[in-house]
Amino acid sequence: MVTVSDVLKNGTDILSAHDIENYKFESSCIFEKAFGVKYRTPAYDRIKNSELDEAVAEQFCELIRRRIDGEPLQYILGEWEFYGLPFKVGRGVLIPRQDTETLVDFLLDYFNNRENLRFADLCSGSGCIGITLEKKLKCDKAYCVELSDKAISYLKENIRLNGSACECVKGDVLLEQTAESFENLDFIACNPPYLTAGDMKNLQTEVQFEPKSALFGGEDGLDFFRCVTRIWKNSLKAGGVLAFEIGINQEEEVSQILIQHGFQNVRFMKDYCGVFRIVYGVKD
Numbered sequence: 001m002v003t004v005s006d007v008l009k010n011g012t013d014i015l016s017a018h019d020i021e022n023y024k025f026e027s028s029c030i031f032e033k034a035f036g037v038k039y040r041t042p043a044y045d046r047i048k049n050s051e052l053d054e055a056v057a058e059q060f061c062e063l064i065r066r067r068i069d070g071e072p073l074q075y076i077l078g079e080w081e082f083y084g085l086p087f088k089v090g091r092g093v094l095i096p097r098q099d100t101e102t103l104v105d106f107l108l109d110y111f112n113n114r115e116n117l118r119f120a121d122l123c124s125g126s127g128c129i130g131i132t133l134e135k136k137l138k139c140d141k142a143y144c145v146e147l148s149d150k151a152i153s154y155l156k157e158n159i160r161l162n163g164s165a166c167e168c169v170k171g172d173v174l175l176e177q178t179a180e181s182f183e184n185l186d187f188i189a190c191n192p193p194y195l196t197a198g199d200m201k202n203l204q205t206e207v208q209f210e211p212k213s214a215l216f217g218g219e220d221g222l223d224f225f226r227c228v229t230r231i232w233k234n235s236l237k238a239g240g241v242l243a244f245e246i247g248i249n250q251e252e253e254v255s256q257i258l259i260q261h262g263f264q265n266v267r268f269m270k271d272y273c274g275v276f277r278i279v280y281g282v283k284d
């Protein structure tokens with residue numbers, strides 16, 4: 001008799017044989033998704049030696065197949081955690097990264113004691129930045145601005161899922177008329193596409209499943225930093241903050257862009273791995 005625990009072990013072995021680094025963790029996540037039972041809980045103990053339900057086992061095997069074909073675990077699960085909150089994800093939207101928590105940490109710290117905040121999260125994707133900030137700060141108005149329809153469908157779902165008051169705005173952040181419809185913001189958070197043309201040729205298999213429009217920032221990766229800094233500056237109130245997530249080694253160039261546009265106190269900060277991950281400046 002083939003049992004539930006046999007099929008889990010089989011899935012773990014397959015992921016290991018395909019060099020999936022966290023194969024035990026990933027196979028248990030996929031198991032939980034297929035079987036609807038948390039691994040290593042009394043509920044799991046009750047079923048682990050039972051005979052398999054063929055249909056569920058087939059679903060588990062199909063998810064394992066998708067993973068060994070390179071699809072990211074997060075898309076297979078359909079949901080991922082960011083800053084302790086759940087976010088629905090799937091093809092067409094960028095997976096929230098732990099690196100991005102650095103931008104959230106900085107803004108939570110900077111605006112911790114303030115009330116009636118008005119802010120915009122540009123290039124929102126799943127909404128992980130904007131929704132988290134809106135939930136944790138005292139906000140009067142929070143906007144999430146995104147262009148891709150697919151991403152917007154996840155963004156709206158995540159606003160509902162998290163009971164957030166963020167307003168989803170469909171717009172191209174590179175157009176002046178989009179920026180002109182926002183004013184008096186205390187801060188702008190932006191994690192734009194910032195990979196270079198060279199980076200795009202060497203994407204890790206999993207990243208190739210993510211939308212190119214969420215990744216590619218122009219030949220040198222800096223297109224969004226230049227344009228957003230120039231056209232969104234006027235949407236900030238005096239003393240307002242523009243804070244970007246940046247890619248590896250972009251801190252000097254992005255700082256220069258902010259300085260050229262008259263931002264004061266321009267600084268960069270490291271993420272948990274010691275990589276410079278955010279640049280921010282204060283409007284005069």
Ligand SMILES: C[S@@+](CC[C@H](N)C(=O)[O-])C[C@H]1O[C@@H](n2cnc3c(N)ncnc32)[C@H](O)[C@@H]1O
Nearest residue numbers: 096123124125146147148172173191192193214
């Ligand atoms: C790097 S992802 C960041 C997503 C999300 N903020 C996060 O941190 O996970 C960049 C996002 O910008 C969106 N985007 C690309 N070009 C845009 C544009 N011109 N205007 C608005 N959003 C854009 C992409 O669809 C994608 O969701």
